[in-house]
Amino acid sequence: GIQVEQSPPDLILQEGANSTLRCNFSDSVNNLQWFHQNPWGQLINLFYIPSGTKQNGRLSATTVATERYSLLYISSSQTTDSGVYFCAVGTGTASKLTFGTGTRLQVTL
Amino acid sequence: DAGVTQSPTHLIKTRGQQVTLRCSPKSGHDTVSWYQQALGQGPQFIFQYYEEEERQRGNFPDRFSGHQFPNYSSELNVNALLLGDSALYLCASSLNRPIFTYEQYFGPGTRLTVT
Numbered sequence: 111g112i113q114v115e116q117s118p119p120d121l122i123l124q125e126g127a128n129s130t131l132r133c134n135f136s137d138s139v140n141n142l143q144w145f146h147q148n149p150w151g152q153l154i155n156l157f158y159i160p161s162g163t164k165q166n167g168r169l170s171a172t173t174v175a176t177e178r179y180s181l182l183y184i185s186s187s188q189t190t191d192s193g194v195y196f197c198a199v200g201t202g203t204a205s206k207l208t209f210g211t212g213t214r215l216q217v218t219l
Numbered sequence: 220d221a222g223v224t225q226s227p228t229h230l231i232k233t234r235g236q237q238v239t240l241r242c243s244p245k246s247g248h249d250t251v252s253w254y255q256q257a258l259g260q261g262p263q264f265i266f267q268y269y270e271e272e273e274r275q276r277g278n279f280p281d282r283f284s285g286h287q288f289p290n291y292s293s294e295l296n297v298n299a300l301l302l303g304d305s306a307l308y309l310c311a312s313s314l315n316r317p318i319f320t321y322e323q324y325f326g327p328g329t330r331l332t333v334t
Contacts, residue, residue, distance in 0.1 A: 141321035209261030
């Protein structure tokens with residue numbers, strides 16, 4: 111099956127700093143989603159981005175499908191950005207998602 | 220617009236028992252997928268239901284079974300519980316209109332503890 115790798119595994123930032131999270135995948139995809147998992151376990155949809163670039167406030171994402179990677183940018187980080195960020199991809203028509211191992215982000219004051 | 224809901228929030232069971240978890244999809248969605256998330260790991264796909272049938276299954280034993288009802292809600296059943304079944308169980312819903320989007324939306328999860 112498809113492999114999904116995320117880097118870095120852990121990231122500690124001071125409030126106000128910027129960061130880039132990376133997701134590499136091993137095959138063509140027709141679904142790529144970025145999620146933020148809060149401390150209570152809720153997966154919050156950040157972006158649906160199988161290709162191209164999107165922005166939502168301080169967050170933006172870019173997927174280069176031909177090179178099989180996606181990047182999530184967080185600017186001016188806040189303590190509320192802390193948590194685990196997952197990249198998940200899907201192939202074929204059944205839309206099953208395969209998740210990466212996540213990036214654990216801690217934003218300190 | 221109602222999001223994905225799951226019940227119960229938490230559950231404690233004993234080894235060997237059976238458990239049923241419930242999920243109601245986001246309004247307008249017709250497809251439900253179930254995932255298991257062990258501590259410190261990413262969610263793992265269990266199975267997906269569409270039109271009341273299991274459409275795809277991940278690498279989980281037959282002890283894991285499911286059902287989808289005509290109103291698109293779904294149940295996940297786990298028989299003969301093992302300690303290793305302790306996890307967060309997540310339900311996701313989507314719309315089977317791939318020409319538009321495959322985006323999935325997740326519920327808050329059910330945290331199952333097996334003792």
